[in-house]
Amino acid sequence: MSGTAQIIITVLDELLLFSVLFLPSVVGQVSYTVPEEMQTGSLIGNVAHDLGLDVKRLKSGNGRIYSGDSRNYVELNVDRGALLLKERIDREVLCGETTPCALHFQIVLDNPMEFYSVTVEIKDINDNAPTFEKNEIKFVISESAVVGAKFDLERAIDLDEGINHVQSYVLKPSDNFSLKLRSQADGSKNVEMVLQKALDRERNEFIPLVLTAVDGGEPQMSGTMQILITVLDVNDNAPVFTQPVYKATVAENALKDSVVVSVKAEDADHGLNGKIEYSFTNALDDVRRIFEVNEENGEIRLIGRLDYEKKKHFQINVRARDNGGLTDSCKVIVDVTDINDNEPAIKIMSKSTVISESASAGTVVTMINIQDPDSGDNGKVQCFINDNIPFILKLTSNNFFSLQTDSELDRETASEYNITVTCSDEGVPSLSSSVTLTLQISDVNDNAPVFEMSSYEAYIVENNTPGVSIFTVKATDADWKQNARVSYILEDSSVNGVPVSSYVSVSADSGVIHAVRSFDYEQIKDFRFCVKAQDGGSPPLSSNVTVKIQIQDQNDNPPQVLYPVQTAGSVVAEMVPRSADVGYLVTKVVAVDVDSGQNAWLSYKLQKATDRALFEVGSQNGEIRTVRQVTEKDLLKQRLTVIVEDNGQPSRSATVIVNVAVADSFPEVLSEFTDFPHDKDYNDNLTFYLVLALAVVSFLFITCLVVIISVKIYRWRQSRILYHSSLPVIPYFPPRYSDTLGTGTLPHTYNYEVCRTTDSRKSDCKFGRAGSQNVLIMDPSSTGTMQRLQSEKSILDEPDSPLESPPSPAASLSPYRSLMPTL
Ligand SMILES: *[C@@H]1O[C@H](CO)[C@@H](O)[C@H](O)[C@H]1NC(C)=O
Ligand SMILES: *[C@@H]1O[C@H](CO)[C@@H](O)[C@H](O)[C@H]1NC(C)=O
Ligand SMILES: *[C@@H]1O[C@H](CO)[C@@H](O)[C@H](O)[C@H]1NC(C)=O
Secondary structure, eight states: OOOOOOOOOOEETEOOOOOOOOOOSEEEEEEEEETTOOOOOEEEHHHHHTOOHHHHHHHHTEEEEEETOOOEEEEEEEEEEEEOSSOOOOHHHHHHHSSSSEEEEEETTTTTTTTEEEEEEEOOOOOOOOBSSSSSEEEEEEETTTTOOEEOOOBBOOOOGGGGGGGEEEEEOOSSEEEEEEEEESSOOOEEEEEESSOOTTTSSSSEEEEEEEOSSSSEEEEEEEEEEEEEEOOOOOOEEEEEEEEEEEEETTTTEEEEEOOEEEEEEEEGGOEEEEEEEOOSTTHHHHHEEEETTOOEEEOOOOTTTTSSSEEEEEEEEEEEEEEEEEEEEEEEEEOOOOOEEEEEEEOOEEEETTOOTTTTEEEEEOOOOOOOOOEEEEEHHHHHHHHHEEEETTTEEEEEOOOOOOOOTTTTEEEEEEEEEEESSEEEEEEEEEEEEEEOOOOOEEEESSSEEEESSSSSTTTTTTEOEEEEESOOGGGGGGGEEOOOOEEETEEGGGEEEOHHHOOOEESSSOTTTOOOEEEEEEEEEOSSSSSSOOOEEEEEEEOOOOOOOOOEEEESOSSSSOOOEEOTTTOOOOTEEEEEEEEOOSSSSGOOOOOOEEEEESSSSTEEEEETTEEEEEEOOOOOOOOOEEEEEEEEEOOSSSSSSSEEEEEEEEEHHHHHHHHHHOHHHHHHHHHHHHHHHHHHHHHHHHHHHHHHHHHHHHHHHHHHHHHHHHHHHHHOOOOEEEEEEEEEEEETTTSOOOOOOOOOOOSSSOOOOOOOOTTTTTOOOOOGGGGGTOOOOOOHHHHHHHHTOOOOOOOSSSSSOOOOOOOOOOO
C-alpha cells in the first residue's frame, strides 16, 4: 500500500462510512468495502464527501479515475460525487485465492493537479457451492478386502473462501464405510473412505454411496458425488447340493440315455467361482459303467444296461466342485424296479424218454425245474401240461414239479405222447415258455393174440392129397415186436381115438392148416380141434380157437347091391308064376351107396334082358315088375341085368344079374338052372387061380426063409472072425416090427404101408403113395427111434439080410418094408 496517509472509510450498508484524510494538493486516501456481486450502478461511496471535496471542484477539476492498465470496475459520478459500480464484480474471478481482495485506483483532478487513492475491498459472499470434479467415481473392491482398508476420495472444490469454503464431508449410507479426513503436510485435508465391515458379494454386489461436501456459508451450500462400489467375487462359497440324498427309481428296461435323476448344487459365488462341475466319486463298483453324470447340469443318465436280477440298488456318490476347488458331495440312491423280462426257464431233469406201459398211476416220469429270476409276481410261475393225456404235473417243492402218470398207460392205444409243459409267470404282460417232451411207451406183453374169428369152419373134399393146405387161421396181437409175434400151435386132442395131429398140422408161423392125410368122407365127416395162438412175450399169452373141418363127399364109391345077393357058385332066381298079371312085382333090387347126397342117390335101369318087353325096373326104387301078361311062349329062364347108378359126377354104377324063372313049380326051375355054363366056368377058374396063388406064395415064403437063415449063419461066422474085440453090440429092433397091421385099413383096397426113415424127429407121419389109392398109416411107435442108415447102398448090396442087426453101433436097417399085402 502506498500512501502517506490512510483514511479508512468503512462503508456499512447504505451508510457509507468514509474515513477521509484530506491532504491539500497532495494525496488523499479513502477505502471502501463492498461485497461482491453487487449490481451495476450500486453506490460504493460518496467519495467527494469523504475526501472533503466540493462537487464543483470535481467538475472543474475534471475529476476522473485512474486505474492504470487494470480493469476499471468503478466509475465516478462527478455530479453526485459518488463512486458507482460500473461492472459486477466476482471476487473469485478478480482475486482467486488471494485475500484480501481489493481494487486500488486513483481519482485524479486537474487545475490543480490533485490525486486521491481509493481502495475498494471486495468482500466474499457464499456464492459458490462445493463441487466435485466428477459426478461419480467407481471402485472395484474384492469382497475379501480387510476391514480398515482405505480408499482415497477426491476432495470437493469450493471457490469461496473462509467460512464459505468446504467445511465437512458426509458419506451415506455409512454401514460399511466410514470417512476419515487426514491432514496433509501442507495443511490441506485428504478425504479417505475406510472399510468398516467386510463386504459380501453374495449379499450385495453393488454398493452405491453418496459423498456430500458442505461449506460453512450462510446459507450453507453443498455438493455431492456418487461413489459406485462393485464388490469383486472371491471363491468364498462352496457348492451346496440341494439335497444330501437323492432317490430315484428306474425300471430295469429303461432305455439308454434316459435321465434317471438330476442333482443340483448351488454356489453363491459368481462366474467361474460359481461354476460347478459334477462327477462321480464311486471307485470300485460298476456305477461308472451304467450311469453318467452330465458335468454341467447334473443330469444322471443311463449309459449301460440295468438288470434287476443282478443288482437292485445303486448308490452313486456325486461330487460338485466349483472352479476354485471347493466341493460338496451327495448320495444318489437308485432303486431298480423289476420288469417281467425273464420268461420261466423249464429244465427237464431226467433224460429218460421211455416209460413202460405197465407203470402204475402216479409213477414219476421226470422232474421239472422251473426258474424265473424275476421277482414278485413276475417270478411267480404256473405250469400246466396239454390236455387229454394221462399225465399230471404236481408241484413237489418250490420250483420243482414232478410229471406223473395219471392213469394206466396203454401202448396199444397211444405209443407215444408229446407232453408240452407250458409255464407262465404272473407278470403283466405275462411271459411264458414251453418244452415238449416226447415220451415213448414201451411195450409189455399185455395183449393175447386174438383170432380173427371166434371159430373157424372149413371144408375139404375127401381123397385130398396129403399135405394140401386146407385154410389159414390168423390171429393178431396188439403188442409190439416180439410180444406180438404169433405162433400157431395145434392143441392135442383126439379124433375118433387118433391124435388130431395125424389129421392136420398147423404151420407155426403162418397159421396154415395142412391136411396130413387123405380124408375119407365115408369114414369121417367132420372133426374139431383147437389151435392155439401164442405170442412171443415172456410170459407168453395165448388164446385158442375151435376149428371145424368138414369133409366133403366125393363120388368115390360105386353103389353096392345088397339084394339079390351075388354068390359064387349058386344061382338065385326069382320065380314068376305064369299066371302073373301085368305089374307083378318080381323082386326089388336093393342097393346102397356109402357116399352121400347126390353121390348116393341111386337110379336103376334095365341094362340087358332076355326079353326086354317083359320086365321093367322102377328107376327110383329098383322094383322089377312085369310089363305084360306072361305067356306060355316066354322062356323059363329069364336073365336080367340091372344097372344101378348113382347121381355123382361122374357117376358110378354097379350091375346086378337077376335070374327070373317063369314057372309054376320049383322042380321045373331047378332042372333048368343047373346048367348055367357061364357061371360054372367062372367058378372053376376062380378056384384054380386061388390054389395057384397059394402055392406060389408058399413057395416064395419057404425060399425066403431058407435064404435068410443061410445068410444069418454066414454072417455070424464072419463076425466072429473079424471082430474079435469086445465092442459093445447094441441090438437094434426096428420098431416097425411091432406094427399093428390092419388098423386103419380100408376095405376094397390093398393097403400099403411105406415107411421111410429119416433122422427128423419132428414128423412122425409118413405117407406113401400106391397108385391112386392112398392110405396113410400112423405109426406111433416110430418116433425118433430109427437111426439113420449108414449107407443105403450097402444095405441094398445085401438085400437078403434086411432083418440082421449088424454088430456095429451104426446099425443099418432096410429103409423099406417090402410091400406086404394085407388081406
Ligand atoms: C455392509 O456390510 C455388512 C456386513 O458385512 C452387510 O451386512 C451389509 O449389507 C453391507 N451394506 C452394504 C450397503 O453393502
Ligand atoms: C410228437 O411230435 C413229433 C414231432 O413233432 C411228431 O412227429 C409226432 O407225430 C408227435 N406225436 C404225437 C403222438 O402227437
Ligand atoms: C383154450 O384151451 C384151454 C385148454 O385146452 C382151455 O382151458 C381154455 O378155456 C381154452 N380157451 C379158449 C378161449 O377156448
